[in-house]
Amino acid sequence: xxxxxALFDIRGLDHRYPGxxxxxxxxxxxxxxxxxxxxxxxxxxxxxxxxxxILLGLIAPSEGQVNxxxxxxxxxxxxxxxxxxxxxxxxxxxPMLTVQENLAFYVRCLKVAKPWREARIExxxxxxxxxxxxxxxxxxxxxxLKRRLNLAIGLLNNPKVLFLDEPTxxxxxxxxxxxxxxxxxxxxxRGMSVVYTSHYMEEVxxxxxxxxxxxxxxxxxxxxxxxxxxxxxGEGSACxxxxxxxxxxxxxxxxx
Amino acid sequence: xxLFALIHKELLxxxxxxxxxxxxxxxxxxxxxxxxxAMRDTFSERHQVSIDLLIFDADxxxxxxxxxxxxxxxxxxxxxxxxxxxxxxxxxARDEARFGLVVQPGFARGLLAxxxxxxxxxxxxxxxxxxxxxxxxQLALGDILRAMRLELRLEALSWQYDDLPTAAELRAIGSIExxxxxxGDTPEAMPTSxxxxxxxxxxxxxxxxxxxxxxxxIIERQQGSLxxxxxxxxxxxxxxxxxxxxxxxxxxxxxxxxxxxxxHLVPLFGGDSLQLGGSxxxxxxxxxxxxxxAIAWALLITTVARTHVQxxxxxxxxxxxFAALGGVMVPKFVMxxxxxxxxxxxxxxxxxxxxxxxFLRQGSALSxxxxxxxxxxFALLCLILASWLFSRND
Numbered sequence: 001x002x003x004x005x006a007l008f009d010i011r012g013l014d015h016r017y018p019g020x021x022x023x024x025x026x027x028x029x030x031x032x033x034x035x036x037x038x039x040x041x042x043x044x045x046x047x048x049x050x051x052x053x054i055l056l057g058l059i060a061p062s063e064g065q066v067n068x069x070x071x072x073x074x075x076x077x078x079x080x081x082x083x084x085x086x087x088x089x090x091x092x093x094x095p096m097l098t099v100q101e102n103l104a105f106y107v108r109c110l111k112v113a114k115p116w117r118e119a120r121i122e123x124x125x126x127x128x129x130x131x132x133x134x135x136x137x138x139x140x141x142x143x144x145l146k147r148r149l150n151l152a153i154g155l156l157n158n159p160k161v162l163f164l165d166e167p168t169x170x171x172x173x174x175x176x177x178x179x180x181x182x183x184x185x186x187x188x189x190r191g192m193s194v195v196y197t198s199h200y201m202e203e204v205x206x207x208x209x210x211x212x213x214x215x216x217x218x219x220x221x222x223x224x225x226x227x228x229x230x231x232x233x234g235e236g237s238a239c240x241x242x243x244x245x246x247x248x249x250x251x252x253x254x255x256x
Numbered sequence: 257x258x259l260f261a262l263i264h265k266e267l268l269x270x271x272x273x274x275x276x277x278x279x280x281x282x283x284x285x286x287x288x289x290x291x292x293x294a295m296r297d298t299f300s301e302r303h304q305v306s307i308d309l310l311i312f313d314a315d316x317x318x319x320x321x322x323x324x325x326x327x328x329x330x331x332x333x334x335x336x337x338x339x340x341x342x343x344x345x346x347x348x349a350r351d352e353a354r355f356g357l358v359v360q361p362g363f364a365r366g367l368l369a370x371x372x373x374x375x376x377x378x379x380x381x382x383x384x385x386x387x388x389x390x391x392x393x394q395l396a397l398g399d400i401l402r403a404m405r406l407e408l409r410l411e412a413l414s415w416q417y418d419d420l421p422t423a424a425e426l427r428a429i430g431s432i433e434x435x436x437x438x439x440g441d442t443p444e445a446m447p448t449s450x451x452x453x454x455x456x457x458x459x460x461x462x463x464x465x466x467x468x469x470x471x472x473x474i475i476e477r478q479q480g481s482l483x484x485x486x487x488x489x490x491x492x493x494x495x496x497x498x499x500x501x502x503x504x505x506x507x508x509x510x511x512x513x514x515x516x517x518x519x520h521l522v523p524l525f526g527g528d529s530l531q532l533g534g535s536x537x538x539x540x541x542x543x544x545x546x547x548x549x550a551i552a553w554a555l556l557i558t559t560v561a562r563t564h565v566q567x568x569x570x571x572x573x574x575x576x577x578f579a580a581l582g583g584v585m586v587p588k589f590v591m592x593x594x595x596x597x598x599x600x601x602x603x604x605x606x607x608x609x610x611x612x613x614x615f616l617r618q619g620s621a622l623s624x625x626x627x628x629x630x631x632x633x634f635a636l637l638c639l640i641l642a643s644w645l646f647s648r649n650d
Contacts (some may be wrong), residue, residue: 056487078489086487090480094265096272101265108261111486153484 006031006067007161007193008055013064015050015217024050024218028064032210037187037194039208039225043250047217048197052165055195056086085159089166091146092153095139099130099149102138102158110157124152125219127182144175151179161193162186168203180207201243215250262498269472270502276468280506283516284461288453290526292518295449307389308353309333310344315437319364319404326400327357333393348382355393356380367405376401448528454518455611456584459604460620461514462507462546463578466554466571469503473555474564492646496639500551507547511539534614538621545631549603552638553626559645607628 004228013028023049032038042048053059054066057077066073068080093102103121112120123248125131128148133141138149147167158231164183184207198204204211205225212222221228225242232245270276309327313320328335336353338344344356358378366376377397381390410420476482485495518530532539554571561567579585582602591599599605610627613619 058486060485081487081489084487086484088480088483090478092480092484094269094481096269097265101268105261105265105268106484106488108264109258109485109490111258111489151560 007034007036007069008032008073008195009065009067009070010055010184011067013051013054013061013066015059015061015063023062023217025054026162028214028217028219029243030212030219030222031171032103032195033194034069035187035191035193037183037196039204039211040195040197040214041199041204041211041246042197042214045247046215046250048214049165050217051214052163052195052197056084056163057081081156083160085157085162087151087154087162087164087167089169093138093149096137098135098137100134102143102149103152106153107156112157118206120158123158124155127155127186129178142175144171144178147171147175147179150190151182159192161195164194164196166198167196168198168200176203183207196247201240201246205242212244213250220250221245258488259494259497260499262490262494263501266498266502268506270468270506273468276471279464279467279512280461280510283464284457284510284514285521287457287500288450288514288517289454289522289525291457291526292448292450292522293525295453296527306334307332307355308336309393310336310338310347310353310356311359312338312341312344312356313359314341314361315359315363319367320359322404323359323363323400326404327397330396344380348380351382351384354382354385354389356382357397367401368408389464423554448530449625450518450522450528450530451616452587452612454514454530454589455608455615458511458514459546459582459607459611460575460579460584461510462607463550463553463575464606465503465506465550466557466575467568469499469551469554470558470561470567470571471564473558474561474567475497478563483559492643496555496643496646500548501556503551504544504547507544507550511543530615532615534622538619538624539611539614540630541621542607542614542624542631545628545635546607546610548635549607549631549638552635552642553603555642556638556645559642559649575604578602581605583608601632602635606634 008031010030010032011219013025013030014023015025016023028047028051030051040051052057052212054061055073057073057080060074068076073080094105097105100121103124107117107120110120114125125134128151130145130148130152133145138146151164151167154164162183167183168179171173171179180203183194183196187194194207196204196208208225210223211219211225211228228245230242232241232248309330310325311324313324324335324337327333338347338356344358347353348356349510356379358380360376360378363376371628379390379393379397383544413422473482482495515530515532519532520529523529553574557567557571557574561570579602581599583591583599583603588596588605606627610624610631613623613627617623
């Protein structure tokens with residue numbers, strides 16, 4: 001892929017947290033293609049969260065350059081964030097408020113003009129099928145519905161890029177399947193780019209067209225998923241070969 | 257505007273948080289009620305102090321009877337006669353009375369002697385007899401004994417002189433006029449326990465916003481809401497402002513509610529009614545400054561603590577220390593001088609003195625300005641520290 005066409009183009013990225021002896025990221029070179037569903041894989045403590053935080057402009061890297069659509073991220077961060085939807089791993093909403101109150105609060109925070117707010121909420125509710133639960137306190141939702149509300153809030157600004165940090169942790173297969181289908185549909189129908197982190201190989205295999213594997217702060221492998229699997233010798237399903245690829249690069253030793 | 261959305265959300269969350277509202281509104285109302293009634297006798301003239309004083313008369317003379325009559329007329333003491341020393345000691349040990357006076361045999365003879373060789377009276381104390389009351393009783397006893405001795409001497413001289421004063425004239429002292437001096441012009445006002453309790457527990461309640469505020473903020477941090485809001489381009493200033501304004505409103509509602517409790521609820525239970533005599537502008541100034549100091553302190557605790565258990569512990573303990581030092585739990589006027597000096601390090605003391613300026617001393621807006629300035633300085637310092645820690649850690 002030509003790097004100038006990348007959605008995110010990351011060059012020579014290093015980051016060390018103050019007071020920490022080791023760098024969290026070392027010389028990261030990465031291109032995230034526009035319109036792709038990009039899977040970022042890595043064990044706990046590999047550097048995924050640090051990399052996501054830098055891409056979201058939450059922390060400034062110690063060294064290196066991050067470009068968004070060919071321009072330095074830091075120079076137009078507010079504009080970039082306006083195009084980004086973020087679904088954190090945690091259930092980032094207010095349990096005491098109803099689904100409707102949560103959505104209404106976040107849509108106002110996004111500075112969506114008043115005439116458009118209802119439409120934006122409706123759009124997110126339809127995409128996540130939360131229509132029957134609008135007046136229910138978020139604390140009383142099931143695990144799957146909570147994950148859907150978390151996703152719905154990330155869709156309120158009608159984003160061009162959706163960041164999802166392990167969005168299916170701790171939910172039943174039906175809810176997981178629904179969330180994966182929703183993400184795939186958004187990518188297919190709206191051309192929404194997706195940056196996705198997960199530990200579930202079958203999810204990545206089902207959803208992502210591009211992946212990168214990160215460990216110890218370094219990108220170990222990146223590229224089109226189909227090409228990487230084809231180049232990786234082995235038998236069995238694509239999912240088991242992806243797992244084999246992952247373990248081959250990150251080693252199978254138990255981590256802290 | 258995002259700030260209005262944050263304020264609206266905070267008020268919605270608070271409205272649904274019954275536990276938080278109980279802590280903020282019901283707890284101080286109950287404190288005010290209890291403390292106003294418990295301390296009523298310490299302040300009010302209408303309700304006299306009644307301290308039980310036992311007397312055992314082992315002398316059984318006219319002089320000892322005269323002493324008992326004089327003691328029975330002492331303001332604030334209720335005299336009870338007992339038949340023997342053992343009964344007196346048992347009742348004192350059980351704290352059924354604070355003081356016991358034994359009139360020793362030979363009391364009358366000793367009163368006539370120019371230099372008595374042995375103790376005429378023994379004062380026994382219960383474990384709860386305070387030093388101040390003990391001094392008062394000693395003074396009163398000394399006065400009575402001196403008057404009785406003088407009376408006896410004058411009686412001895414009366415055959416030589418016609419115009420000597422009688423015993424009744426000796427005891428009669430001109431009535432002493434007394435009046436309270438206020439900053440304002442309300443001479444009819446009388447300091448009461450409710451006038452002390454409302455400011456004290458109001459300040460305490462205002463600082464208690466640390467519990468709901470820090471808990472809400474830390475849960476937002478742990479649940480990723482703060483992160484999400486920052487990705488939505490919400491500034492740290494808006495996030496902090498979104499906390500300050502709702503809790504400022506809550507503090508002002510607390511102030512109004514506590515004043516209403518003092519005016520209407522305390523009298524229903526037999527206490528005095530709160531009188532508002534000071535400047536309303538002064539009240540607004542000190543209430544606002546105390547609120548901002550309390551909220552800024554809560555925000556600082558929030559940024560220092562990593563979990564809501566830490567925040568609750570830090571906030572709760574610091575509030576109790578501020579309150580104990582600052583004259584909320586123990587009025588400053590009963591503290592020794594060095595503790596009164598130490599009280600000045602507590603921001604609750606600055607707020608309390610400001611409210612007392614208004615409620616008790618009928619002060620003006622001008623009179624509260626030094627306390628307002630100190631509280632705002634404290635608030636500014638806490639906010640600067642909190643903002644720095646917030647941008648560094650979050």
